[in-house]
Each structure stands twice: as C-alpha cells, then as structure tokens.
Amino acid sequence: MRRLPARRPTIKDIARQAGVSESAVSFALNDRPGVSPATRERVRRVAERLGWQPSAAARALSGEGSATVGLVLARPARTLGVESFFLQLVSGVQEALAVRRLGLLFQVVEDLDAECAVHRRWWAEHRVDGLLVVDPRDQDPRPALLAELALPAVLIGAPGDPGDLSGAVSNLWADDTGAMAAIIGHLHALGHRRIVHIAGLTGLAHTRRRIDSLRSEAQRRGLEETLSVPTDYSDAQGAEATRRVLAMPRPPTAIVYDNDVMAVAGLAVAAQRGLSVPGDLSIVAWDDSILCRNTHPTLTALVRDASAFGRCAAEELIALLDGGPPRQVRRPTPRLTARDSTAAPPVH
Incomplete structure (x- = not known):
C-alpha cells in the first residue's frame, strides 16, 4: 500500500513553492484583495498540484464551516x-x-x-x-x-x-490494575477464595491489565482458585460464561464481570440455578450504571463518571x-x- 506523506501540505509549503509570502497565499486562496490576478492564479496552481485543501478547523475559525x-x-x-x-x-x-x-x-x-x-x-x-x-x-x-x-x-x-x-x-x-486490586481486596476481606473474572475482549490492553492484576493479587494473597474467562462483553456471552463456571466441580463463590450488562446477565443465571446472591454467590460489576442500582439485589460496582x-x-x-x-x-x-x-x- 502506498504510504501517505507525513503531513498535509500547508500554506507555508505553497508560499515557498510559489515564491510569495504566506499572507499573499492566504489572500489568494480566500479571494481577498491584495494580490494581483497573476499571483492569485499561480498560488492556486501550486495549491492544486500539492493537493492542498483548507482544513475544517480553518473553515471553522473563519466562520465558513465547522471542524x-x-x-x-x-x-x-x-x-x-x-x-x-x-x-x-x-x-x-x-x-x-x-x-x-x-x-x-x-x-x-x-x-x-x-x-x-x-x-x-x-x-x-x-x-x-x-x-x-x-x-x-x-x-x-x-x-x-x-x-x-x-x-x-x-x-x-x-x-x-x-x-x-x-x-x-x-x-x-x-488505573485498571489498581481497580482490580480493590475488587479482589474487598472480596478477600469478606472471605472469598474462589474468584472468577468474566473478562472482556482478548487483545485489549485494559483486559490484559485486569487479568494480570487478578493473577498478581491472587498470588500475593495465596488464592489458588482464580480464573479469567474472556467474552465479547455481550449479555449472551456473559451468561454462557457464568453457566460454565458455575458448573465446575468447585464453582466460584464470587464473580467479577467486566461490565454491567454481563453482571446483570450473571445475576439472572444465578437465579435460574436457584442460587442466592449474595448468600451463595457474590457478584461485582466493573462499571456502575442504572442497571446495577435497580436490580435486586443491587450490584456492587466500580463507580466512575x-x-x-x-x-x-x-x-x-x-x-x-x-x-x-x-x-x-x-x-x-x-x-x-x-x-x-x-x-x-x-x-x-
């Protein structure tokens, strides 16, 4: 694929190649008086050859458009x-x-x-x-x-x-790392030792940091039964991942979800399986929302604006x-x- 130039041509480039001042280029390209017809035409030919177009930001400043x-x-x-x-x-x-x-x-x-x-x-x-x-x-x-x-x-x-x-x-x-550490610290203080993280998309830098933070906190606190399960952030995959981990021989006592939608879906799966939240299973949502505040029970969540x-x-x-x-x-x-x-x- 052809590489694009490192930057767009500027008025300074046009002025240099047309042999005129930058102010003359501005006058010529904006149809303002102050330059001769011959200079105006020469400037426009150079601008066309360089592929120059007025930026939207410039049009916004002049009242001719919006950036x-x-x-x-x-x-x-x-x-x-x-x-x-x-x-x-x-x-x-x-x-x-x-x-x-x-x-x-x-x-x-x-x-x-x-x-x-x-x-x-x-x-x-x-x-x-x-x-x-x-x-x-x-x-x-x-x-x-x-x-x-x-x-x-x-x-x-x-x-x-x-x-x-x-x-x-x-x-x-x-700080995703610090946020996950706060979640694990909260669950550990409550007595949880089997914690699953229903994660988002693999390949995202913040997903990796959350997974790494979970592993680091688990190692530091001696938690041997922790796991991260990637999903696409959807309620469907969040629910399916919840079903899988709750069917394990030693299911988690707490699940951390990477968004509010998956957390609510996980809450529904727990109810379908006859599990009490938080009696049998604790749930944490990464992002707070009106969903977290209006479910029953209300969901523990990370709050940010x-x-x-x-x-x-x-x-x-x-x-x-x-x-x-x-x-x-x-x-x-x-x-x-x-x-x-x-x-x-x-x-x-």
Missing part, C-alpha cells in the same frame, strides 16, 4: 447498544464538542485493519481535523499510523506499550487543535461501591 472530530470503534456492533459505558463516553464527548461547535464523525468497524483504513481515508479526504482513539491493544498499529498522519489525536486508555506514543497524541487513562471521562478526552483533543502540546492525563481510579450483591461466602 470535525473522528471516532472509530472496532468492536462487534451488536454489543454496543447495551453497553452503557460507551454511550456515556460518547455523550460526554459530544457535550464538550458542542461547546466549540465541533462535529463528531462516528463509525463502527469489524477490526483494527478496517479502523486504520478509515483513519487513512478520513485523512486523505480531509474529513476530520483530529481523532479520538479507544480500546488500546497490545502490539497496536494505530500509534504509528497516527504519527505518520500527524493528525492531533487522543488515545483513551493506557496503551499496551507507552513507548508507542509519539507525535501530536495525548493519552487519557485510569464515564461522561466526564468523555468530556475530558474531547477537551484534551480541543487543546491539541488549538496548538497545545500532547499530554499524559491520568483520571481518578474508579471507586468500588459495595452494595447488596457481595457478602461473606457460604460456609460448607
């Missing part, structure tokens, strides 16, 4: 409508963008290759002026692509390899669009809120 931020999500589309975290995240993003009258271009694709292709197409077509990038992976190809395209971007979530970040890329993240997380990500990208430097921004670790779904394990 646009791109967000591509490489996840199974069927899982998005029920996952409250991303709905709240996008809501927060949109709230911050609306203050500056910026648009959001959103697309769902099947995999990372398709996401990278969309980023390249948007760059080539001048569709977006910056990108929000979610779900960092191990061996993630996107940081290198973002550096190549030189598009301002914010990576939401700690990268698999922090050394991958370069160029105009900021990073916004929270996903809308505020989205607003912060959009504000960091706006700062880059305004010419600010890339930043590493750590958000507060999600807070574990104990509710009715966790208690001491049954005594056998």
Whole structure:
C-alpha cells in the first residue's frame, strides 16, 4: 500500500513553492484583495498540484464551516447498544464538542485493519481535523499510523506499550490494575477464595491489565482458585460464561464481570440455578450504571463518571487543535461501591 506523506501540505509549503509570502497565499486562496490576478492564479496552481485543501478547523475559525472530530470503534456492533459505558463516553464527548461547535464523525468497524483504513481515508479526504482513539491493544498499529498522519489525536486508555506514543497524541487513562486490586481486596476481606473474572475482549490492553492484576493479587494473597474467562462483553456471552463456571466441580463463590450488562446477565443465571446472591454467590460489576442500582439485589460496582471521562478526552483533543502540546492525563481510579450483591461466602 502506498504510504501517505507525513503531513498535509500547508500554506507555508505553497508560499515557498510559489515564491510569495504566506499572507499573499492566504489572500489568494480566500479571494481577498491584495494580490494581483497573476499571483492569485499561480498560488492556486501550486495549491492544486500539492493537493492542498483548507482544513475544517480553518473553515471553522473563519466562520465558513465547522471542524470535525473522528471516532472509530472496532468492536462487534451488536454489543454496543447495551453497553452503557460507551454511550456515556460518547455523550460526554459530544457535550464538550458542542461547546466549540465541533462535529463528531462516528463509525463502527469489524477490526483494527478496517479502523486504520478509515483513519487513512478520513485523512486523505480531509474529513476530520483530529481523532479520538479507544480500546488500546497490545502490539497496536494505530500509534504509528497516527504519527505518520500527524493528525492531533487522543488515545483513551493506557496503551499496551507507552513507548508507542509519539507525535501530536495525548493519552487519557485510569488505573485498571489498581481497580482490580480493590475488587479482589474487598472480596478477600469478606472471605472469598474462589474468584472468577468474566473478562472482556482478548487483545485489549485494559483486559490484559485486569487479568494480570487478578493473577498478581491472587498470588500475593495465596488464592489458588482464580480464573479469567474472556467474552465479547455481550449479555449472551456473559451468561454462557457464568453457566460454565458455575458448573465446575468447585464453582466460584464470587464473580467479577467486566461490565454491567454481563453482571446483570450473571445475576439472572444465578437465579435460574436457584442460587442466592449474595448468600451463595457474590457478584461485582466493573462499571456502575442504572442497571446495577435497580436490580435486586443491587450490584456492587466500580463507580466512575464515564461522561466526564468523555468530556475530558474531547477537551484534551480541543487543546491539541488549538496548538497545545500532547499530554499524559491520568483520571481518578474508579471507586468500588459495595452494595447488596457481595457478602461473606457460604460456609460448607
């Protein structure tokens, strides 16, 4: 595949090749008086040859249009409508963008290759002026692509390899390792020794960190019967994973779910099997939501403001669009809120 140039052509490039000042280029391209017809024509020919187009950000500043931020999500589309975290995240993003009258271009694709292709197409077509990038992976190809395209971007979530970040890329993240440690500490203090983690998608950097944190905490606390089971985050796979682990010869006394939807599905499976929550089984949801607060029993969950997380990500990208430097921004670790779904394990 042909590699794109490292950056878009600028007014400075046009001025250098046309042999005029940058202000003359601006006058010529914006049909303003101050340059001769011959200079105007020469500048336009150079701009066309270089493939220059006015950026949406520039059009927004001049009142001729609005800048646009791109967000591509490489996840199974069927899982998005029920996952409250991303709905709240996008809501927060949109709230911050609306203050500056910026648009959001959103697309769902099947995999990372398709996401990278969309980023390249948007760059080539001048569709977006910056990108929000979610779900960092191990061996993630996107940081290198973002550096190549030189598009301002914010990576939401700690990268698999922090050394991958370069160029105009900021990073916004929270401590998944510490959050899992808090969950295991809570369950261990209640007396649980058999703990299962119904995890999300494999390959995601935050999934690996949660799994690694579970293993580390289990080793530190002498817990020999812990397990992580990957899923696609859906209620269907969350329920199926719950059935499998509850059918083990020594089933868990506590299950940690990587989102609220799977936790509610697991609660239903426990009820179907005649298990009491929390009498026979304790349940923890990674992300709090109205679902967790309105089930019976209410679900112990990690509480964080996903809308505020989205607003912060959009504000960091706006700062880059305004010419600010890339930043590493750590958000507060999600807070574990104990509710009715966790208690001491049954005594056998």
